[in-house]
Amino acid sequence: MSEQNEQSVGEFTLTGPLTTAPPAGHTAPEPDEKWTLRGGFAHVYHGERNQGIVRPVIMADGFNLGKSDLNWLYAGLDGDFPFLAELRRRGRDVILVGFDERSASILDNARTVTEAVLRTVAQRLGNARLMVGGFSMGGLVTRYALARMEHERMDHQTAVYFSYDTPHRGAYIPIGLQAFAHFIPVPNDFARQMNSPAARQMLWRHYDAMTGQNGIAPERREFLKRLDEAGGWPRIPRILALANGRGDGTGIAVPPGETVLKSERVYPGTTFSAQAQGREVTVAELRRRFPASEKTITTGDLPEMDGAPGGTLRSYGILADALKKAGAEVDLRHPEICFVPTVSAVALRDLDQQKDLYANLEDIVPDESEADDFIWSSATTPHTAVTEELATWLLDRLTD
Numbered sequence: 001m002s003e004q005n006e007q008s009v010g011e012f013t014l015t016g017p018l019t020t021a022p023p024a025g026h027t028a029p030e031p032d033e034k035w036t037l038r039g040g041f042a043h044v045y046h047g048e049r050n051q052g053i054v055r056p057v058i059m060a061d062g063f064n065l066g067k068s069d070l071n072w073l074y075a076g077l078d079g080d081f082p083f084l085a086e087l088r089r090r091g092r093d094v095i096l097v098g099f100d101e102r103s104a105s106i107l108d109n110a111r112t113v114t115e116a117v118l119r120t121v122a123q124r125l126g127n128a129r130l131m132v133g134g135f136s137m138g139g140l141v142t143r144y145a146l147a148r149m150e151h152e153r154m155d156h157q158t159a160v161y162f163s164y165d166t167p168h169r170g171a172y173i174p175i176g177l178q179a180f181a182h183f184i185p186v187p188n189d190f191a192r193q194m195n196s197p198a199a200r201q202m203l204w205r206h207y208d209a210m211t212g213q214n215g216i217a218p219e220r221r222e223f224l225k226r227l228d229e230a231g232g233w234p235r236i237p238r239i240l241a242l243a244n245g246r247g248d249g250t251g252i253a254v255p256p257g258e259t260v261l262k263s264e265r266v267y268p269g270t271t272f273s274a275q276a277q278g279r280e281v282t283v284a285e286l287r288r289r290f291p292a293s294e295k296t297i298t299t300g301d302l303p304e305m306d307g308a309p310g311g312t313l314r315s316y317g318i319l320a321d322a323l324k325k326a327g328a329e330v331d332l333r334h335p336e337i338c339f340v341p342t343v344s345a346v347a348l349r350d351l352d353q354q355k356d357l358y359a360n361l362e363d364i365v366p367d368e369s370e371a372d373d374f375i376w377s378s379a380t381t382p383h384t385a386v387t388e389e390l391a392t393w394l395l396d397r398l399t400d
Contacts, residue, residue: 003290005266005326010181010188012322013065014173016313016339016383018076018135028074035119040099040112042119043070045084047091055128056120057087057398060097060113062136062384063202065193068098076386077135083391092131092398095120097138103196106141106223113145117156129159129399132237135384136340137202139166144227146234159399161233162240165311165384168370169344169351170204172305174337175214176272176284177315178207179297183286204344204351205302214299232370239371240397242390243345244311244383245338247361247376254307254334257281261316266328272316274306274334275299277354303354306337311383313339339383346374373397 033044047055059077061068073096078084084094097116099109113132120130134142143163149156173194181191191209193199200206200219207214233239245251254260256276263270269287284297317335324330341357343349347370349356361376375393 006290007186009322009326010184010190013193018384026075028071037112037115042097042116045094047088047093052125053093053123054125056093057131058095060134060138060142062138064102070096070098081386081388081391083386103198105197106201109141110145113142121157131160132158133162135164139163147230151230158237161237164242165244165340165345167340167344168347171202171340175207175299176297182209241346241371241374243342243376244381245309245342249358249360251307251309256304260334262331263323264329266326303357308338308341308357310338310341312336313383342376
C-alpha cells in the first residue's frame with residue numbers, strides 16, 4: 001500500500017444519525033422562514049393552521065465538523081418516527097437552529113441560540129411560552145444559552161428546556177481512537193474534529209496530541225466554570241432529559257481489554273482494545289509505514305467505558321469503513337460502543353467510577369438528577385436516534 005493510502009484515512013468525522021445523509025429521495029419541506037443569525041442561521045416551519053410563529057419549539061443542532069445542514073437535521077428528526085411532523089400537527093412551530101461551525105466553542109454557538117430565542121419572542125403571535133432544547137451537544141448549547149440569559153436578566157420566556165442524549169457529564173470517544181486521529185501524518189478532518197473547541201469542551205477525557213497525555217482538557221474546565229457562573233442550569237423552565245441508553249445498568253457486549261478493531265495492509269498491525277480498568281492499560285498499538293512509526297497508547301484508572309449503558313456511536317465502525325476504503329484488511333469486532341453514558345444524559349452521576357457508570361438507575365432516588373423529569377430507553381439505541389418511545393414521552397410533556 002502507498003503513502004497516499006495511509007494519508008487518506010483521516011477523511012471522515014465521527015457522526016451520529018442526525019448528521020448523516022438522509023435516505024435517498026428524502027427531502028425536507030421548504031421552511032416558511034429562513035433567518036440569518038450571528039454565527040449561524042435558522043429554518044422556521046409553522047405549525048398546522050398557523051399563519052406565523054404561535055407556539056414555538058426551538059431545537060439546536062449538535063456536534064460535527066463544519067456548517068450545519070438543516071435539511072439533513074430535519075430528515076433525522078423526522079425519520080423512523082415523524083417527530084417534527086407530529087409537533088407541527090399539534091400546532092407547534094418548529095425552529096431549527098444551525099451553526100456556521102458546529103465544532104466551534106459551545107459558548108460562541110450559545111450566542112446564536114440566544115439571538116434565535118430573542119427573535120422568536122419578538123415575532124411570536126400571542127404569548128405562548130417557548131420550548132427550547134437540543135440534541136447531543138445542542139442540548140449543552142441551549143442549556144448554557146438559557147442559563148446565561150437568566151444570569152444577565154434577559155427574559156427568554158421559556159417554559160420547558162429539554163436535552164436529548166446530551167452529554168451533561170461528558171461524552172466518550174476512546175483515547176486510542178483520538179490518538180489515531182493525530183497519528184495520521186497529514187492534517188485531516190478527523191484530527192480537526194477531535195481537536196476542535198467543542199470536542200475539548202464536551203469530551204469527558206481528551207487526548208492531547210502535543211503532550212501525548214489524556215485527561216480533562218483545559219477548555220472543558222473553563223466551560224464548566226463558565227456554566228457554573230451562569231447558574232449551571234436555567235432555573236425558570238422545567239428541565240427534561242432523555243437518554244438513548246438503558247437505565248438498568250445494562251450496556252452492550254464489549255468485553256474490557258478485548259480487541260475491537262485491527263488493521264492490516266494500511267496501518268498494518270494497528271490494533272485498538274476496549275477500555276479496561278487498571279493503572280497502565282494499553283488501549284491502542286498504532287503502526288504506520290509512511291513515515292515509519294509505532295506508538296503505544298495507554299490509560300490509567302478509567303472505568304470500562306466502551307460497553308457502558310448509553311447511546312451508542314459507530315466509533316470503530318466509522319474508522320473501519322475509512323480503513324477499508326483506503327485498501328486495508330480490517331478485523332472489526334465491535335463497531336458500536338457507548339458515546340453518551342445514560343448517567344451523563346440524565347445528569348445523574350459522573351463517569352469517573354465504575355459503580356456510577358453501571359448503576360441501576362431504577363434504584364436511585366430521582367431527586368439526585370439535576371433534571372426535573374427524565375427518561376432512559378428500554379433498549380440500547382444509537383445516539384440521538386429519535387425513537388417512538390422517547391419522542392412520545394417528550395411530546396406528552398409539551399406545555400399548553
